Amino acid sequence: MKSVLRIEDLRIETTDEAPRALVDGVSLQVDRGESLGVVGESGSGKSLTVLAALGLLPAGTRIAAGRILLDDKVLVDTQADVWMGERELRGLRGRTAAMVFQDPMSSLDPLRAVGAQVAAAVRVHQPMSRRAARERAVELLTAVGVRDAAGRAATRPHQWSGGMRQRAMIAMAIAHDPLLLIADEPTTALDVTVQAQVMDLLAEVRERTGSALVLITHDLGLVAENSDRLAVMHHGRVVETGATRSVLDHPAEDYTKRLMSAIPAESERAESAVRPGEPDALVADRVVVEYRVHGRRQPVRAVDGVSLRIAAGETVAVVGESGCGKSSLAKAVLGVQPASEGTIELGGVAVHNELAARSAAERERAQIVFQDPYSALDPRLTVHDLVAEPLRIRHAYDRSTVSRLLADVGLDEQHAGRLPAQLSGGQRQRVGIARALALRPRLLVLDEPVSALDVSIQAQVLELLDGLQREHGLGYLFISHDLGVVRSIADRVVVMQEGRVVEEASTVEIFTSPKHPFTRQLLDAVPRLDGARRGAHPLPVS
CATH class of the missing domain: 3.40.50.300 (P-loop containing nucleotide triphosphate hydrolases)
Known part of the structure; x- marks a missing residue:
């Protein structure tokens, strides 16, 4: 040929x-x-x-x-x-x-x-x-x-x-x-x-x-x-x-x-890190998030009455297609997109829905690790200064604390003086995690934290996150479209469609006995190493 x-x-x-x-x-x-x-x-x-x-x-x-x-x-x-x-x-x-x-x-x-x-x-x-x-x-x-x-x-x-x-x-x-x-x-x-x-x-x-x-x-x-x-x-x-x-x-x-x-195995998380008796990392009750759109009289409802609980040491994954409301829900938890209805508690403490109204102590209870480690770090700051920045803002800076945080994520003093451009993608994401941990949060919002990384680096970062959770009792709100990663790290899975939760269950139940048609559609679309995708996806769909 x-x-x-x-x-x-x-x-x-x-x-x-x-x-x-x-x-x-x-x-x-x-x-x-x-x-x-x-x-x-x-x-x-x-x-x-x-x-x-x-x-x-x-x-x-x-x-x-x-x-x-x-x-x-x-x-x-x-x-x-x-x-x-x-x-x-x-x-x-x-x-x-x-x-x-x-x-x-x-x-x-x-x-x-x-x-x-x-x-x-x-x-x-x-x-x-x-x-x-x-x-x-x-x-x-x-x-x-x-x-x-x-x-x-x-x-x-x-x-x-x-x-x-x-x-x-x-x-x-x-x-x-x-x-x-x-x-x-x-x-x-x-x-x-x-x-x-x-x-x-x-x-x-x-x-x-x-x-x-x-x-x-x-x-x-x-x-x-x-x-x-x-x-x-x-x-x-x-x-x-x-x-x-x-x-x-x-x-x-x-x-x-x-x-x-390095590909996440088709098996659920072996052992949960949940800490019974400690305050829940997150309790969101009937949260509504709306956006005003130019030219439309009525606001667009991106999150429609969602309730969510994450225990200390628990990982809850939120999955769904683009536009389903999972990122808007995360923004509401962080306060950067105020919820118009509903209540939010972090670490057992009720917090204001709007970030500007939250006290310093309230803001410290939830931090985020972004999807893209390349754009999430200021290219002009050294690794040391990137991790030290939130500590300095809170007047809690100590060089030894920065060194400990870097050590916790597998980086040492030789990395402290480097700029982000001198680091690999995996190393940059480790810096982002260290910075998020600086103020000892109760909840980490992980927004597609490994989707920009190669499979071998993904495995390293996921292992790091698991170890940090077990050590510090962190709750994780894990947003991802990679269901293989979700299956390997999450204790429970929440499936969202058009702003609402259509199914919520343990990871085992979601992957072995999905109840909702949309959940089955998501699982059918996952690429399989054996080359046998379970479902067909006819066009047009957009």
């Missing part, structure tokens, strides 16, 4: 005075109609490899050696000193190969209507009037499952959900029926049902157009369901490759085995 993409002995280096290899001797091949999964931790070189295939390497990097062919056209051949020019590359991007990026919000222009952006992609390779391009954009948006595409085309990206924005990106990618689709972590920021719908959409597009797919991800379950062959990358090299099922069922390399062992 004819190859769509062939990469031979590719080496990518930094461009500084002492060049460092980022990709070293990588060879990959993708045939027409085939799906290739590329997995590995952050920094393994998987994204750089495919960006090189489109001539999109970031500044500060260069191709030092190798050969790249796209549909038999030579893009790079360092031995023959052949380098395709930018004008020719632009002719291939979108027409021969197209890319779907990880974060659709940052890939779309926030100031332009979504339909106009899709239409612009259409006109790149097809001379046509603006009106014809707009009509084609509506056709493409309809094809990827966007309801009322003509009406929604006139709205801006912030008015679209994460899943809808990703559909718009796919619409742009398939505008010219490319031979190759490259999807770089296309579902990382999406809930499991939307993730399943996006992958079903990509499969449908491939079946209709015969295009090949390169799927870059750290989710082995996603690869198991959606790729024919698998390449495992580590430190810039391909360490194992072969048929996906063969590699996953019989991994030959230690690194592949380590990746697989």
Whole structure:
């Protein structure tokens, strides 16, 4: 079968005075109609490899050696000193190969209507009037499952959900029926049902157009369901490759085995850390959260009468699709989005619903660990100062306290003087956890605390959180769309849909005997390492 993409002995280096290899001797091949999964931790070189295939390497990097062919056209051949020019590359991007990026919000222009952006992609390779391009954009948006595409085309990206924005990106990618689709972590920021719908959409597009797919991800379950062959990358090299099922069922390399062992096992938390007799970390009673929306007379009710209890030492996970109200509930608990109705107690003490009205002691009772450790830390402050900041605000700073907090999260004095940019993702999240613990809270709100991390780092952070909970008796409000992680860490699970709790039970009951249809739908959408997803997710859904 004819190859769509062939990469031979590719080496990518930094461009500084002492060049460092980022990709070293990588060879990959993708045939027409085939799906290739590329997995590995952050920094393994998987994204750089495919960006090189489109001539999109970031500044500060260069191709030092190798050969790249796209549909038999030579893009790079360092031995023959052949380098395709930018004008020719632009002719291939979108027409021969197209890319779907990880974060659709940052890939779309926030100031332009979504339909106009899709239409612009259409006109790149097809001379046509603006009106014809707009009509084609509506056709493409309809094809990827966007309801009322003509009406929604006139709205801006912030008015679209994460899943809808990703559909718009796919619409742009398939505008010219490319031979190759490259999807770089296309579902990382999406809930499991939307993730399943996006992958079903990509499969449908491939079946209709015969295009090949390169799927870059750290989710082995996603690869198991959606790729024919698998390449495992580590430190810039391909360490194992072969048929996906063969590699996953019989991994030959230690690194592949380590990746697989880091996946949360399909088993519930072995032992609870609940401390009977101590005040509950959280009691929320009939909480309502509403938002005023410009142009609407009535407020939007994001949380509708939710009651929730978390004991000291207990982890309660709140799950549901984007927009179900789980983050709004967390904001209400913290006081940053005041509850318009209901009451909240933290550590046995009733607190005001609005943060501004809470005393210093009330604010200290609940802290948050954010999803993205890259944006949650001030890049100008050292690790020591980041952890010391809440102590200084409360006039409780002591150098030894900062050292103890860093030690509690597995960091030492050599990290204290570093800036966030000098830390790995896992280390940054440890700093965020240390900072959240500085004021000895009774409750930690964990908002997708490991979704931005690779599976091996996820496992380390989850183990750290478990140890800290057992040591300090913390209650955890754990918000996540990764049900594998939820199953491994939570004592109880609360399922939310459209602002309401539709099911609440122990983790064992939720995963073995779900009662509500929506809960079953969530579980059916979880990618499985055996490649056998339990449910189907027909389009359209948005």
